Amino acid sequence: MKKSKKCVPVAEKVQLWQLQLAGNKKLNSGVSKKARKNENPNSLKQTQQLISTFHTLNKQLELVKTIPNNKVEQLEIQSKLDALGGLHAYQRASLRGGDMRKGWGATGKWILPYLKTEHLKIFNQLQNLNSNNKVNKLRLLDVGAITGETYERHASFLNVTSIDLNSQSPKVIQQDFFKRPIPTNDDERFHVLCLSLVINFVGDPAARGLMLSLSRSFLLSSGLLYIVLPLPCITNSRYMTHVYFISLLESLSFELVKHHHARKLAYYLFKKSDSSAISALFPKKILRDGGGHNNFAITLQSTIESSQQIPQS
Secondary structure, eight states, rough: OOOOOHHHHHHHHHHHHHHTTTTTOOOOOOOHHHHHHHHHHHHHHHHHHHHHHHHHHHHHHHHHHTTTTTHHHHHHHHHHHHHHHHHHHHHHHHHHHHHTTTTTOOOGGGGGHHHHHHHHHHHHHHHHTTTTTOOSSEEEEEOTTTTTTTTTTGGGTTTEEEEEEEETTTTTOOOGGSOOOOOOGGOOOOHHHHHHHEEEGSSSSHHHHHHHHHHHHHEEEEEEEEEEEHHHHHHHSSSOOHHHHHHHHHTTTEEEEEEEEEEEEEEEEEEEOOOOOOOBBBOOOSSSSSSSSSOOOOOOOOHHHHHHHOOOO
């Protein structure tokens, strides 16, 4: 007699795709396959619960911040986050959860073949022009890098700047992307900007849109924007679809180069176009009816307004 498939509760499914932030997918903690195989299931469950609770509280905090004269509730939620161990404890849990659960491994692998081709193309173009501006390496900004190991093995053609809200390595600058100085010249801009499992960590839909808007300022002409999201953010959100996501990026003058939907993750690679960003509005609106959908959303104000509104910590 065949065993019936176990029904996974919706809450548990949500916990799986909430293993996010720039980090839970990027690193190999050095734990052997045998050790991972013998991992205590209860320990993994506790790790998932910590991550899920952190995300719930973080979203609640972002919501109450929008309510005037609500400092008491903000402090209450913040104290609960602190009791969990704060961002540091969340990052450690994310790294551990990502290492124990296959499918969240190094998200940089998908983009690396294209980056190698892009590096050769730019180098050859400058050689043909007899330019004094020799591009030996592509400059890459990795946001949410945690320990900065994702692109470490590819230093031969990548010059990586790694930043994170709570750095876990001397190689990573502790910095909020929203507070990073806007480049004033091309020497300060990058060929590639990576937002791998970062946008979904930002709790506010408007701030997510602002992060994408600001990305243009950090990229050189024809620069690449690499985005990785948990797949349900695209395929099971009531406020987001694949088409809507691409349209939103196109309004910011990004052209889709390629994309890939894996079992758990959605990969997108965009190229910055020369045209000016369109002053378009992308409000939070229902795109999928019915129950069982998550609430992931990205909203976009007019380009001019968005560039002037940096989230306050």
